[in-house]
Amino acid sequence: MNTSDLLIARFHGAATMDSTILFKHNRPGRAVTFDEYLANGGFKALRKALAGMSPNDVQQAVIDSGLRGRGGAGFPTGRKWSFVPRNLPGPRYLICNSDEMEPGTYKDRVLLEHNPHLLVEGMALTSFALGVERAFIFIRRGYEQAALNLRNAIAEAHKAGFLGNAICGSGFCLELDVHLSAGRYICGEETALMNALEGIRANPRAKPPFPAVKGLWGQPTVVNNVETLANIPAIIANGPTWFKALAATPEGSGTKLFCVSGHVRDPICLELPIGTPLGEIIDTHCGGMRPGSSFKACIPGGASTPYFTKEHWAVAMDFDPVAKAGSRLGTGGVVVFDQTTCMVAATLNLVRFFARESCGWCTPCREGLPFVRHTLERIEAGRGEASDIDILKEHVHKLNYAFCALAPGAMGPVEGLLRLFEDEVREHITGGKCPLGKH
Amino acid sequence: MPKLIIDDIPVEVPDGTTVLEAAQSVDIPIPHFCWHPALGKAGACRVCAVKLLDGPVKGVQMSCMLPAMDGMVVSTTDDEAVAMRKSVIEWLMINHPHDCPVCDEGGECQLQDFTIAGGHGIRRYDGRKRTYRNQYLGEFIEHEMNRCIQCYRCTRFYQEYAGGTDFGAMGRAAIVYFGRQDDGPLESPFSGNLVDICPTGVFTDKTARFRARYWDYDMAPSVCPHCSLGCNTVPMARYRELLKTTARRNDSVNGWFICDKGRFSNAGVNAPERPRQALVGGKPVSLAEALDALATLLGEFLELHGPESLAIVGSPRMDLAGNIMAARLREMLGAGTLCLFNETDRAELTGKAVSLLTTENSSSQEDMRNADLIALEGCDLLDEAPMMALAVRQAWRSGARVYMVGTQNEIQSAMAPPFTKGGPGGILQQDQTANPPQSPLGPRGSFVKGGHNREATALPFAFEQVASLADVPLAEAKRPVIICGASRTGLESIGEILSDSTASFDKGGLQPALKLAFILDGPNAFGCAELARRHHGVALSTALADGRIKGIISFEADLSHDLPQGITVLGAADWRPTGLMTRAGVVLPTTTWVEQEGIFVNNEGRAQRFKKVMNPGLPIKGLTPELHPPRVHGIDAPGGDVAPSARLIAMLMQRLGETMAVEPLSGPWETLKDLDATGAGVMIHKGEQE
16 A cells, blocks of 8 residues: 555544544645644643643543553553552653554554654653653654654754753653664564663563563553554643543543555545444445445454454444454454455464564464464365364464463454354365365 | 462462472472573463462463462363463474484483373374574584474573573574574583573583483582582483583572583593503502502601601692591601692682681672672682682672772783683693693693684673772672682782771671682682691692602692602502603502592582592493403403592501501591582581581
8 A cells, every 4th residue: 555545634524623633733645844733732732731730630631531552452541650650769761662563553654654743742741741751762664754754853842842851941851762673563562662672682571570660671661552642632732521522432532543454445544533333434434345345354453353244333443342342442453354355364364474473482472373374274275174173273272371462462363263254264174175266 | 478279289488489389399390491490480481381270360370470379279280271281292392303212312301201291192283394504503512403492591591691692592483593693612601501401402412412311321419620619510421431511409509500611521531541550660550559569668768768758748629538538647657748739829828718718708609699799809700710700690680789809901811711612623622731730620621722702701790890809898788799819919808808897897887798709729629728727737839848858649639740859759649640640659540529429628618528420440432342342350340440549548558557447537527427419518617627
């Protein structure tokens, strides 16, 4: 997909200009300039916080807003912050996780290529709330434009007094660094990310201790996703109640970036109220399926989430409803498959990615994923046996006991395949070939 | 003290104990690969899965990662846990070669044991196995990466524990590789421990490959004789050949590891040129005949010159009993001189160092690992006591401050490599000339040929340089340790600190916690110093200085080649070929430390027993067809008519008229009679036997 296509951010239906936060400042085809951002209310939240709020007020506002982590796990952001011990000596760190490598996910890239200033302001506010004086943006290697935007944005914020010493005349100081990742999926795991940032092998660390207590260089550290941090300015500027009300459902909170790809007419990244139904995203905002395509299934939230089918059309795309329906909202990376898609082949494609991207630390992930890949290859090539389904089921269960979340995540689509498409798998085995003629 | 139940057995363990260790404490074995007591938890292999049936944590958990908690109910036999462990073995076996019959690790392989124990037999994965290219890692360690199960023990030891930088994990996913950037000898002076800690056959001892299976070895608990630290070992021999040496755990001393010098210096024991034949006037005789001849020679000498002209020479590399017997021999002969050290300085400084040590202030390697401040004064750790460098590193890793006393030049020489290993194609050589004559073992099994990389063998910890010991903030530390070579300046400054501290302690100054460690010369230097103090021994060079001494009998002593020509060497007993042998009227071959039982007293004053590992005699490998298979059957093996120095002296004393049976470990040494070779050892500081 061409990047410039993604940069045309469009706002449909329920999501009007008034209720968008993250794409509010966007300009078609280019990044919003610092002056434009400033003129449009940028850094208002930071000024407001530094002028009249305590760090605890900022944290409380985020807790009250109900904001949940947008990196995939959906952990309440304010609660994550509250785990940082207040009275430990020494520095503490904030890391923005921009290592967006989940297949089907490109929201952070679109966000940063449109508006890096929002992240700078969000990180400044978060650092203020946490007492952080040094923060890092760990960004995926391939996101060169986004990294360039961020570096420029940081320089401009510095010049304007929103970073550096005595920010806005207060006692608050902050330095922001952009670190370009050497590039591996595992670097998106927060503890592996910290190892990578420290310059050592990007294997995940054992928890506990959790990063909030002992993180980067052994100091308390908070790791948040780009989109999560970009939401903070709006929460501070407009208040938690306003933020909560942006959601499509009373239970939800705020907006969500959905990046849709696959067999839809208009693959696009768009900001919608969180909780917008899946069907509405595809039909209303992506122009429905491609001509000649009919909806077979989709990945609702990035490669590690179990499939949704037509029966999930009305599921509200928010953390809890999606979980209740047997999958995860994840990153909001929706990949849509039409009737020509072989689900075994699609799953194999995803498992190949995860098997390659295992860091190699623990046995279930390092050796189990290639076993699953091999088994799916056999099935897809028409050489599968009935016992292969048992092997897959076993792995879906046992890979939960891997060291980190990579392997259980990799089993998401396999679990979905066995639960929703077992007949299709069996057809491969009994027919001795892929029924969709893919092989 | 959490209380939990494991397989219906109630267990109470200290805080911080893992479930795996708690289970081990009641003899419930849980399979493990990545977990190692010295390296801690990694959570990588996932084979230690257990199921928690009740309590604060539930479900299948990795027992190595999980701290024992009150109220836990653990099952190691639960179906789900067993199934998980079985799966881990299946996963590991996907790529592990089925080469056990030709693998040197076979029989002592943790992977082999757990694979068989788990009952894995049927292969469900029908794909290809992954293969790697092996690397040349030098002349000591063989690399066979296909066998790797990625437990990460090697890199955790090499980089984290030992501070090596030229070896580590590379690659990712199912193609993780453990090796060096390029082929080449491993640079760490502790690299041999990879052989011990690898749970399968990736790293094997190249010097002993394909020579024996584990059950073939003659093995016994032993103590390393190659420096004064007394690290615990298990030498492994077969067919009268010392094949390899492995580390033996002693938490007070070396922990789990040993240095490469201790591991790979086995060749001297098997050397064909080693004295194995008693000689009188250069003619081969039996040991008994040689002793008869020595008794006669001695009698004539005493008659001619009188007892005061005779020096009995022992050595810091001879075991305690041998040196005790040397002292007894002198007592029996009435006069003469007892010399347990060669050089005046060495005798004086060792004696002074030992006199400063007490059971309370003597620092073990364990004390060093737990120290919060360490000062190094006048010592070259990697050369003189490599395992101390490893101990200091552990303290440094836990945050201890390390100070190096001395000028820039002194410090640079202290950072010189311990020994250089052969480059590609280099071989292990015994370099006689490169060793100073006062070296406890003479040739130290130096590894010559090929250049060395100073940086690669730098001390494995960072330190701050200070001009003198007085600049080290000892008083700020809770557990300070001073490590000192037995040098004059070092001993003087420590003497000052000790007298100051007694004074300032009364004023609430320096804590009594200060511990000292001296690096001595020889595995039994402490024992010799203690004997010299009790028996008024003097250094040989001191004894020779006044011209009274006309003759000597030496036991395992490395005497300087320029011993005055006027001195008659009546007898020389040794297992190492020394320059003195050619001058000796009677040559008595002795056993090595692996061919006898004995005691070494290490640098801290810890007496440790080593057991007999193997029978003496020429290794069967290399025997000529006339000697093997044997056609003439004697009592001893060829070259086996040798004896420990202590026994030789006892037999000599009988020939000289001693009627009582002579037991070395009697009188003040009686307490060491029951010394357990597998225990922590016993401290023998002055006064404790008196």
